[in-house]
Amino acid sequence: MPGATPADEGRAAGLPARRPVLPEIEAQRPIDALVVKLAARCNMACSYCYWFRDPSVMALPKRMGEDVAAQLIVRLREHILDHRLDRFTLVLHGGEPLLFGKGRFLSLGLAAEALAAETGCDIRLCITTNGLLIDEDRVLLFIRFRVAVTLSLDGPADQHDRVRFDLRGRPTYAKTVAALERLRAFGQEPGILAVADPSGDPDALLDHFVAELGLKELDVLIPDATADDAPPAIAPFFIGLFERWWTTYAAAGVRIRLFDAIIAGLVGASSGVESIGYGPVRAATISSDGAIEAHDVCRITGRMGAGLNLATDALDDIRATEPWRAIFDASLDLAPACRACPWAQVCGGGHIASRWSRANGFANASVYCADLKAVIAHIWARVAPELEFTMREPLHA
Numbered sequence: 001m002p003g004a005t006p007a008d009e010g011r012a013a014g015l016p017a018r019r020p021v022l023p024e025i026e027a028q029r030p031i032d033a034l035v036v037k038l039a040a041r042c043n044m045a046c047s048y049c050y051w052f053r054d055p056s057v058m059a060l061p062k063r064m065g066e067d068v069a070a071q072l073i074v075r076l077r078e079h080i081l082d083h084r085l086d087r088f089t090l091v092l093h094g095g096e097p098l099l100f101g102k103g104r105f106l107s108l109g110l111a112a113e114a115l116a117a118e119t120g121c122d123i124r125l126c127i128t129t130n131g132l133l134i135d136e137d138r139v140l141l142f143i144r145f146r147v148a149v150t151l152s153l154d155g156p157a158d159q160h161d162r163v164r165f166d167l168r169g170r171p172t173y174a175k176t177v178a179a180l181e182r183l184r185a186f187g188q189e190p191g192i193l194a195v196a197d198p199s200g201d202p203d204a205l206l207d208h209f210v211a212e213l214g215l216k217e218l219d220v221l222i223p224d225a226t227a228d229d230a231p232p233a234i235a236p237f238f239i240g241l242f243e244r245w246w247t248t249y250a251a252a253g254v255r256i257r258l259f260d261a262i263i264a265g266l267v268g269a270s271s272g273v274e275s276i277g278y279g280p281v282r283a284a285t286i287s288s289d290g291a292i293e294a295h296d297v298c299r300i301t302g303r304m305g306a307g308l309n310l311a312t313d314a315l316d317d318i319r320a321t322e323p324w325r326a327i328f329d330a331s332l333d334l335a336p337a338c339r340a341c342p343w344a345q346v347c348g349g350g351h352i353a354s355r356w357s358r359a360n361g362f363a364n365a366s367v368y369c370a371d372l373k374a375v376i377a378h379i380w381a382r383v384a385p386e387l388e389f390t391m392r393e394p395l396h397a
């Protein structure tokens, strides 16, 4: 197709039109979610963790102080009232966020609850944890404050224990599964986050999660890497995982967030996640010392510091800082190779950190570009015939 644009190529492949995104309108939207670093240490030492690649985290307070947590609520109150927000999400994170302690967690939950009652804003709490510290008290705290819990679990014991061990090098699979069972004993079903091992067996991973553990909702993350790294190929693993899901588990209602996001992008919708898909990255982070920072995972790029703190600055001040704006702009202004790519709506250039290099900043295609193209093309080839079939069916049979 001489002179064809990516949109032309996309249409030729049967893809729906791209969703328009208006950068200046997106940039004006107030922050509506924060990643809150309740702890800057962990009780585990996973082999792939991005957090401790930045040695400066060891200079941060181990746990967020009660004064900082109280200041967070003060700033959140002024932010919600200023912008008349009716929903806000606090993503409780670490290190290991449960190192924050039960008493502090109770105080934070009560303060968020009181703020929600005062402002009418639906303040949602989510937590991502390794589960090692989940006991009955903590389950009751999660229930009391309607905390959406996500457990990090990388697969069957041999797979999980190869990369996820405690500070003494001991395996952690059994403790994490015990946390899953403890939550279930109280009627709580957590989400599960696994980091993919591209050399692993995708069938064994999914069979373990679904057939053995009975999971219905999970996500399998692409390993963190920047464009300066040379990570192993991920396409064979993710294509294998998709096939197992599509042929064996999808019809039974099992959801894998990455595949949901890719299929959403393929039908022209927003992916709803930041790991894949075209759309603005607007994340902001509160560090355990109260610093207001840009996207947490960009710590691997060395671009976190914005010079802001809850003690002196408003939450929305982060939008005027160079690190936040650089990530926001890069999320919408894709690298030249991505602008010419028919999969750009679905892929969005890949995770923002996977596009970063010392030489070019964010102006690269994802380090996983070839793999992403292969995975997305495979999924489109499998899904498109089903869509065509569905669209030919009468709406009301």
Ligand code: SF4
Pocket (backbone or CB within 6 Å): 337, 338, 339, 341, 342, 343, 344, 347, 348, 349, 350, 365, 366, 368, 369, 370, 372, 373
């Ligand atoms: S990273 Fe590769 S697959 Fe993704 S949008 Fe860019 S060129 Fe396309």
